[in-house]
Amino acid sequence: MTTMTRKPTHPGTVFYEDVMKPLNLSVTKTAELLGVSRKALSEFINEKSSLSPDMALRISIATGTSAESWMNMQQKLTLWIAEQDAPSNVVPFSCYKAS
Amino acid sequence: MTTMTRKPTHPGTVFYEDVMKPLNLSVTKTAELLGVSRKALSEFINEKSSLSPDMALRISIATGTSAESWMNMQQKLTLWIAEQDAPSNVVPFSCYKAS
DNA sequence: ACAACTGTTACGTGACGGGTTACAATCGAC
DNA sequence: GTCGATTGTAACCCGTCACGTAACAGTTGT
Numbered sequence: 524m525t526t527m528t529r530k531p532t533h534p535g536t537v538f539y540e541d542v543m544k545p546l547n548l549s550v551t552k553t554a555e556l557l558g559v560s561r562k563a564l565s566e567f568i569n570e571k572s573s574l575s576p577d578m579a580l581r582i583s584i585a586t587g588t589s590a591e592s593w594m595n596m597q598q599k600l601t602l603w604i605a606e607q608d609a610p611s612n613v614v615p616f617s618c619y620k621a622s
Numbered sequence: 623m624t625t626m627t628r629k630p631t632h633p634g635t636v637f638y639e640d641v642m643k644p645l646n647l648s649v650t651k652t653a654e655l656l657g658v659s660r661k662a663l664s665e666f667i668n669e670k671s672s673l674s675p676d677m678a679l680r681i682s683i684a685t686g687t688s689a690e691s692w693m694n695m696q697q698k699l700t701l702w703i704a705e706q707d708a709p710s711n712v713v714p715f716s717c718y719k720a721s
Numbered sequence: 722a723c724a725a726c727t728g729t730t731a732c733g734t735g736a737c738g739g740g741t742t743a744c745a746a747t748c749g750a751c
Numbered sequence: 752g753t754c755g756a757t758t759g760t761a762a763c764c765c766g767t768c769a770c771g772t773a774a775c776a777g778t779t780g781t
Contacts, residue, residue, distance in 0.1 A: 558711035576704035612657035
């Protein structure tokens, strides 16, 4: 049930490590290519903000990868964070209750 | 590339049709069980709001399904909407450019 | 040394999900 | 039929968050 996996890596970190760094792309240059502000990109790769659908689309267009794959990373992280303090006041529907 | 699929169904609609309706669960009762306000649930099943990670977690706990499956529905829809007016000012990175 | 550029950080803004409260509609009991 | 209770939804306000603009400190090059 509670699989208790390790905290998934932030998509921004992956983007920086696996895309920008190998291509020697600066924040400024990358931001220009993606069509976003340097701030937006900086916050993203520094894990200050999460991956927005818009940003995922831009990355997919710029790199030729699927937007879904990037969104999936964010989703995994988002869910993991939410699970850290899971809601306690949830009552399972009758057909699922063990009692 | 642009697969141009049909608009994915809202997870709230699926939840209402496939869970609440078969179990004869009212909005009020379901909201109580999930531990959210009637408004939050009402807006969700009426496609006025998207599926939040918190809501996904509650649904997964209440129904015994995976939160990921619900989040995936929302993600598909979110991405589809974002793709409707895809950003035009994106420049592909050099190693991907055809020119 | 100084000018140009880098990456990051306040500041303000718009979008959005949630709770509380108020409202119209519907159902039940008598 | 009438009155009360319950239903689902809408109005209002608030907190959060991604974004752009502008300003900042640090580095590079000439």
